[in-house]
Amino acid sequence: MEKTIKKTVLEVGADGVGIITIVNPPLNLVSVDVFLSLKKSIEEAVQRDDVKALVIIGSQNKFSAGADVTTFGKSQGKKAHTELGFLSIEFVTDTLEAARKPIVAAIDGPAFGGGLEIALACHTRISTSAAQLGLTELQYGILPGLGGTQRLPRLVGLPKALEMIMMSKRLSGKDALKLGLVDAIAPRDKLLSVARHWALDIVDYRRPWVVSLYKNDRLEPLAEARIILNLARSQARERTPNLTHPLVCIDVIEEGIVAGPRSGLWKEAEALLQLRQSDTCKALVHFFFAQRATLKIPGVTDMVLSPRNINKVAILGGGLMGSGIATAFLLGNYHVILKEVDHHLLSAGLDRVKANLQSHAKKGKITKDKLETVLSLLKGVLDYDSFKDVDLVIEAVLEDVSLKQQVFADLEKYCPQHCIFASNTSSINLDKIGEKTKCQNRILGAHFFSPAQFMPLLEIIRTERTSLQVLVDLLNVSKKIKKTAVVVGNCTGFAVNRMFFPFSQAATLLIERGADIYQIDQAITNFGMPMGPFRLADLVGFRVAIASGSQYIEKFPERVYKSYLIPLMLEDKREGQSTRKGFYLYDEKRKASPDPEIVKFVEKARIISQVIVNPQLSRLSAGEIVEMLFFPVVNEACRILAEGVAIRASDLDIASVLGRGFPAYRGGIIFWGNFIGSRYICSRLEDWSKVYGKFFEPCPYLVEHAMNETPLGTETKHASRL
């Protein structure tokens, strides 16, 4: 017997309006079954004499979150309903949009991707003000594939449509109304009745019957459109030079404008078919689910623990990190105390926070009123007197173990019993930091990334003694300050910095043996990193680089590559960008240019290290540079997995992308490692370790996976509380 899968429900009211409800909870994703059912419902309604008009709505106040992205990258089979153009042309255009009865979309909750594209083909859109609308497809390496590339520009004009599509921008119903993407706003409890009346008004010619695909009044003339499209092309090339799907999408939009929307629809359908099989699409879909997975921490988020209220937060240290963290908390509407050790440092710290917030206001990210409100939540102090009702302290003082130990011992004296103590250390073991306290169950790491007000990652480090309640509390805080939290175990460098310390070490090892600094940085930026290892060292500053490097030298002496290059440069008063001299020279606008004098430091370092220069290294290809810098990172990530420091491999993917700028379209460090193949990575590391020593030696975890040819990170471990 044939299985009937009913995903839409048609109900006809006494007023002659047929209500089609999409029922595929929780998000009413539009699977092929949903489309087939929707098609059937529309065809039935069009045939019925008692139906004058239609309204499409989603069950449970959610219109539709679009297509099921898990199906991308998989074979589509040869079923008739997945044939090219079936969904977009035969269904959305020739059945829905061309229906002989008007159809109104009633939108609440999400209307993304294919969900919004159904709504775009309806003859009117009514939404709630809180509804969320967006063509988010580019975020998954594809393009809007159900006519979105053709209809959106015709509804809102080309510049706005390009902005929405290129940035996968999500709009509220209120903002969508301003653009003309929706026609009216209704409160949730009146949404259906407003949509019903609107549909009947169309029947009675009191409202226009708009077919978006052929709407021309918002579309720019061809010559102007071409200029706008070319500008979008150059912006896409600049923003994401390694990605082709944004350019394909622009071509498809152009096709519709030049050759007509139907031709655009065919080109769109062909492009979707290609793109959904691409490696970029697979990587970006992985990234989407990996980010969602960070919210689920076995043994923590599945326990019945509710987060406690955190109202007042204290930040110790008003330097670059401390002021950035304070800014992030203020933007999350927390009361913030910023503590410094003297008046001069305090006023500098407070000024930094104010400047950060003002820059947010200038960019339109917060209103002037919000700026005032947020500033009123900030207080600067020089002592611990006002710490008696603080709920959370984040320490961001210098990376000095004894200083941090003293600070934590003081905190224990002045703060209430429930107060959480978090350290923003980037590499010091938390057990050491808390050694002089009796409240180790309240201590954990809250590692922010600079600039903390922008960087989306928060690495939360739990120790063996951190209580579950404290962890749950900080996870909740991270949501409120809009950070993606990755929970890891306690060890030197934790997950992010530990994974990446071999990256800069490999770079120095190579230049000491003959490779070129600027060639390495270029190869790494071409790969998709925001900057190369030497430009990054300049930005971070050499003092910080040496302080954190010493932690690895102490903890992993057998495999650390010890270079004298940075200490030599420091001796010559080069500290990186802050002194306008590092591996690069910096002008007053912080523009970097290569420094010919750098050779002299490299030669000195070579002499001290007694290394043999290999002329072949000066001719390394970009691909070889990428391998020699990133395979050691994959290797260290494998050690982190083997030790159970990370809960799952995909957390390291998220950490590498959101904390270090590893390109999301490569899926993250482990995903990329699996794409390259553990066998190949392992064999290259083995080869290099024979020439350059233990630094490159593959770890047992990597060797085992290479031998068994199993993907890295397939086994699940609970984050250890080492």
Ligand SMILES: C[C@H](O)CC(=O)SCCNC(=O)CCNC(=O)[C@H](O)C(C)(C)COP(=O)(O)OP(=O)(O)OC[C@H]1O[C@@H](n2cnc3c(N)ncnc32)[C@H](O)[C@@H]1OP(=O)(O)O
């Ligand atoms: C052909 C077309 O042109 C192509 C497309 O339509 S591309 C798809 C476009 N759609 C999107 O971008 C929407 C993506 N989803 C979201 O942003 C968010 O899920 C949301 C804002 C809609 C809802 O958020 P929230 O209420 O917090 O629910 P959330 O926990 O994220 O989702 C519930 C479950 O659905 C899954 N899910 C969400 N959207 C999904 C999608 N488009 N495909 C597959 N699974 C999806 C989530 O992973 C989660 O799974 P889990 O319960 O196993 O963890």
